[in-house]
Amino acid sequence: xxxxxxxxxxxxxxxxxxxxxxxxxxxxxxxxxxxxxxxxxxxxxxxxxxxxxxxxxxxxxxxxxxxxxxxxxxxxxxxxxxxxxxxxxxxxxxxxxxxxxxxxxxxxxxxxxxxxxxxxxxxxxxxxxxxxxxxxxxxxxxxxxxxxxxxxxxxxxxxxxxxxxxxxxxxxxxxxxxxxxxxxxxxxxxxxxxxxxxxxxxxxxxxxxxxxxxxxxxxxxxxxxxxxxxxxxxxxxxxxxxxxxxxxxxxxxxxxxxxxxxxxxxxxxxxxxxxxxxxxxxxxxxxxxxxxxxxxxxxxxxxxxxxxxxxxxxxxxxxxxxxxxxxxxxxxxxxxxxxxxxxxxxxxxxxxxxxxxxxxxxxxxxxxxxxxxxxxxxxxxxxxxxxxxxxxxxxxxxxxxxxxxxxxxxxxxxxxxxxxxxxxxxxxxxxxxxxxxxxxxxxxxxxxxxxxxxxxxxxxxxxxxxxxxxxxxxxxxxxxxxxxxxxxxxxxxxxxxxxxxxxxxxxxxxxxxxxxxxxxxxxxxxxxxxxxxxxxxxxxxxxxxxxxxxxxxxxxxxxxxxxxxxxxxxxxxxxxxxxxxxxxxxxxxxxxxxxxxxxxxxxxxxxxxxxxxxxxxxxxxxxxxxxxxxxxxxxxxxxxxxxxxxxxxxxxxxxxxxxxxxxxxxxxxxxxxxxxxxxxxxxx
Ligand code: ADP
Ligand code: MG
Numbered sequence: 001x002x003x004x005x006x007x008x009x010x011x012x013x014x015x016x017x018x019x020x021x022x023x024x025x026x027x028x029x030x031x032x033x034x035x036x037x038x039x040x041x042x043x044x045x046x047x048x049x050x051x052x053x054x055x056x057x058x059x060x061x062x063x064x065x066x067x068x069x070x071x072x073x074x075x076x077x078x079x080x081x082x083x084x085x086x087x088x089x090x091x092x093x094x095x096x097x098x099x100x101x102x103x104x105x106x107x108x109x110x111x112x113x114x115x116x117x118x119x120x121x122x123x124x125x126x127x128x129x130x131x132x133x134x135x136x137x138x139x140x141x142x143x144x145x146x147x148x149x150x151x152x153x154x155x156x157x158x159x160x161x162x163x164x165x166x167x168x169x170x171x172x173x174x175x176x177x178x179x180x181x182x183x184x185x186x187x188x189x190x191x192x193x194x195x196x197x198x199x200x201x202x203x204x205x206x207x208x209x210x211x212x213x214x215x216x217x218x219x220x221x222x223x224x225x226x227x228x229x230x231x232x233x234x235x236x237x238x239x240x241x242x243x244x245x246x247x248x249x250x251x252x253x254x255x256x257x258x259x260x261x262x263x264x265x266x267x268x269x270x271x272x273x274x275x276x277x278x279x280x281x282x283x284x285x286x287x288x289x290x291x292x293x294x295x296x297x298x299x300x301x302x303x304x305x306x307x308x309x310x311x312x313x314x315x316x317x318x319x320x321x322x323x324x325x326x327x328x329x330x331x332x333x334x335x336x337x338x339x340x341x342x343x344x345x346x347x348x349x350x351x352x353x354x355x356x357x358x359x360x361x362x363x364x365x366x367x368x369x370x371x372x373x374x375x376x377x378x379x380x381x382x383x384x385x386x387x388x389x390x391x392x393x394x395x396x397x398x399x400x401x402x403x404x405x406x407x408x409x410x411x412x413x414x415x416x417x418x419x420x421x422x423x424x425x426x427x428x429x430x431x432x433x434x435x436x437x438x439x440x441x442x443x444x445x446x447x448x449x450x451x452x453x454x455x456x457x458x459x460x461x462x463x464x465x466x467x468x469x470x471x472x473x474x475x476x477x478x479x480x481x482x483x484x485x486x487x488x489x490x491x492x493x494x495x496x497x498x499x500x501x502x503x504x505x506x507x508x509x510x511x512x513x514x515x516x517x518x519x520x521x522x523x524x525x526x527x528x529x530x531x532x533x534x535x536x537x538x539x540x541x542x543x544x545x546x547x548x549x550x551x552x553x554x555x556x557x558x559x560x561x562x563x564x565x566x567x568x569x570x571x572x573x574x575x576x577x578x579x580x581x582x583x584x585x586x587x588x589x590x591x592x593x594x595x596x597x598x599x600x601x602x603x604x605x606x607x608x609x610x611x612x613x614x615x616x617x618x619x620x621x622x623x624x625x626x627x628x629x630x631x632x633x634x635x636x637x638x639x640x641x642x643x644x645x646x647x648x649x650x651x652x653x654x655x656x657x658x659x660x661x662x663x664x665x666x667x668x669x670x671x672x673x674x675x676x677x678x679x680x681x682x683x684x
Contacts, residue, residue, distance in 0.1 A: 002671075005184045005192070009037040009675075016176050023169065029517055030162035036177055037675065040199055041641045046158040047208045050125050056093045061130035062595075064156050065137075068123050068146060069099055071116050077103070084500055086138075089116065091124075099124075099135045115143055125152050141168055157205060164518045174203050191668045195224060195675075202642075213647035221642040226655035228676035229640075231669045232403040234659045236290070236437040243415035246286035247315050247391065256314040256343055260307065263342040271295075271445035272304050278441050279308050279419065283392070289417035292398065292435050294425055295443030296613035297577025298450070301421045304443070305394045306336050306373075308419055313345050313372040317391020317416075321375045322409055324397045326351050327525055331552060332396070333375045340373055350376035350385070381409040389413065395420045402677035423577070424570060425613040436656070444614075452611045453580040457564070457590040457604045466560070466589065467508050473558065474509060479531065480540045481559040481578050485566045501562070502542040511539040531556075545571075554582040564590035564607075565600035569620040572607050621645055641676070 013034045014024035028034040031042035050066045053059045059067070069091035077087040087109060089101040101124060103109060116122050126140030142152045159170040178200060185196055201210060201217035209215060213222065261268075268276070275293055282289035295301045309319035321336075323329040333349040340347035348371045350362055365371040369388030374380065390413030395401055398420035410416055420438065458466065470480065482505065484498040502514040513527045531541040532553045559579045564572060572590070580586035590604050606619050643651070662669050 002188060002192075005188060006674075008180065008184045009035060009040070011036045013039060013173065016173055018169075018172060023165070026162065026164040026517070027173075030160070030165055039173060039177060040203075041676075042159065043202050043641060044157045044205065044211060045160050047205045047211060048156045048158060050152060050154060050156050054093070055095045056097050056099050056128070056135045057095065059128050061128055061135075063128060064126065065128045066123060066125040066142070066149070066152055067093060067099070068121055069093055069101075070121050071118050073118060074113060074116075077109075084503075097135070099137065101140060102136060102138045104138065112143065121146055123149050123152065139166075141166070155205075155207070157203070162517070178203065189668070192671065194220075195672075213644040218642060219648070219651070222640075222644065222648050223651045223655060224672055225640055225642050225676050226648070226651050227658055227669065228672040230436070230656045230659035231662060231664075232673050232677070233436045234662070235664050236403065236407075238664070240288055240290060240437065243288050244286045245288050245391070245415040245417065247317060256310055256345070257307075259343040260310045260339070263339055264303070266447065268303065268307075269300065269443075269445045269447055271443045272300055275304055275441040275443055276307055278439075279304070280311060282439070283308070283311060283417050288415045289419065290438045291418070291441060292420045292422060292438045293441045293443065294422050296425060296446070297423045297574060298446060298581050299443040300447055301396075301423070301443065302332060302335060305396070305419060305421060306339060308392060308394065309336075309373045310343070310345065312392040312417070315391065317389050318366070318369065318371065318387050318413075319373045319392040319394060320380050320387070320390060320409060320412070321373070321394040321396065322380055322401070322405075323375065323377060324401070326353065326377055326521075327528065328396065329375050329377050336373065336375060345372045346370055347373040347375070350374055350379050352377060352379050354379070378405065381405070381412060385412065387412050390416050392417045392419065394418075398422045403673075404677040423574065423613075425617040449583045450580065451583070451585050453576060453586045453588050455576065455588040455590065455608045455611075457592060457608055460562070460591050460593050463591070466591070467505070470558070471508070474539050477555070478539070478558055478584075479553060479556040481553075481556055481575075482540055482542045483559065483561045483575055484542065484544050485561070485563045498542055498544050505540055505542060509540055511537040513538045513541045514543070515541065516544040552581060553578070557582070557584050557586040558589070559587075560589045560591060562591045563593050564604060565592045565596050569603050569606060569616050572603070573613055573616045576607070 012024060013019050013027050013036060014021045016036070019027075024034045027039065031038045048064050050064050051059060052066045054067070056065075056067060059065045070093075071089060071091050073090045075088045075090070078085050084104070086102040086104045089103075091099045091101060093099060103112065123142070123144045123146055124137055124140040125142040125144075126137040129136045129138065141156075144151050156167070157171060157174075158167060161167060161170065181196060181200075185193055198217035198220045202221065205211055210217070212218065275295075279289070279291060279293075282291055293301055293304060295304075305321060309321070312319050321332060323332055329349060329351050333347070337347050346365070348362055348365065350359075350366075354362060362371070363385060366374060367386045367388060379385070393406070393409050393413070393416050395406060395409075395418070398406075406418070406420075410418060418438075426435070474480065482501065484501055498514060498516050502512055506512045513531050515524050515527050519527075527538075527541070530536045531538045534555055556579050559576060561567070561572065561575055567575070576588045579588065588607075590607065592600070592604060596604075606616060610616060659669075
């Protein structure tokens, strides 16, 4: 019975009607996975009424309206002096007031136009915007004939969306999943049913109140999520107590560590040395190490990790370093390989790209123990990968992995040590509940000579000035990241926004590159690599939020973030960390739009005032309000789906107590741990 349910939850979204591999890939980016389950755990962030209005003058700009309009003329989209002019449909309401319907994206345009012949009345539903006296609806979500007004739902559920996904796609996928669910739930236990009932209530809210943290279904899901997480921690803590991994200290002919230190082009900072002492002392004990190293972006965690690997190699063991993406794995490898070569340690890389004979060769080298340090992605724990003696597992960007993935890799060795790296500072108040099974080390010092990044906030209206200001810097060799955020409510035009920014900057500068989420991954990597290459003439990289956390381009000294008010604090701090990685003065420019809220302004002020990730994290925790969920997945926090850090403190305590008392074999807890783990390659 359960099996059917879990098979369903594991179904790839591309098999949902109307989705397909391309859209499924978009979902993977936005909801954090491409299974039905990942979709279910992605909760709506808001509910809006679709206010039915007769006269456009009565409606408030910014709200979603449903309005009957007469179609008067159609102007197809075109390019005009290098600018993209959208397709415009000029309409009038019952009082004769003009409303402009615009489509920036030309997909399905013929289909839409056929639905709205000139001279007919149609009901449109979408977000109303007003500039001056112009009323505009961009990409209406519904266009119906007047007699079909009932087809337009009375409220609009808003999902945190992302590039290339519309709210319509979200609701269509939701409807199909929930239509299929009852059959799979037949005969399952009460707990499970209750759980999915709560999920249904969240995905089909009847009003905004249903999405508040203290609404019953929400609190229930938050509790289950915390219980899953706390149980995983409790189990991990118990097994660790029983595990022993002592390895003999071999007589040393020469000291690898010393060679390693002298091969480094710099001296380690005091904080790096202190953290390494903590690591070495853990690794000398027979109880496996479980240590989390937190260090702000650019604090130099990679070298610390490598030092731990060298230490392990000296004792005869192997190290696997798990990175969340191909790009990051490649980047780590490029850094580690030369250092390993210098001291005679065999270092290799293994990702999903390795196929055939080359892959086999790499696997043999791992099995024989010849390869001492291997860097890679989830390919590192594929079934056919064997290690001779895996002694140390290092996980980079730890919050991107679930406990199950971490354990899948650890199970390749006999109680190997674990070192997790995280660039997201977790406020002390939270780190116990989040990482209760790990010891925490903090690198609270940047390498010497780093200048603090100068951060400033300026209104978008000063764009022209900014461009003029950038020119001399760029001519002097600076490289610039230019980040375009998600367009609100995830209409399809993210890519368009980035593309038109790219077009415009290209008029002022040569060597402007563009990456966005709808680009083929390989192409994306190519462009990023070109930007990172010191010798290339690509000076500006316009990017949507796809730019990798962790990407290292030391020459990049300027980052411009457009509509910075739409990002969370942690995300902004992470983005800013893309610069300031060399010894040159770096700048972060936060551009803000017209609708800057007080909260938005306060966030930008925090960024301008401090560079300290921990301070920012504390502020984030204090300020993150309900409903401010935009870009949660980019926030860089440990990703809870339903837990609200501020509202659910009691639940933390309850769940942690329950987890401690619960036998590890409890079936329902196991199910929960499975449901809430971020692993996407484990089976039920
Ligand atoms: P992160 O903590 O963000 O992962 P990295 O390990 O990528 O940071 O280090 C950032 C940059 O700083 C790298 O180019 C690295 O070589 C350099 N670096 C690391 N430690 C030191 C140090 N002690 N002195 C000077 N540069 C360092
Ligand atoms: Mg890093």
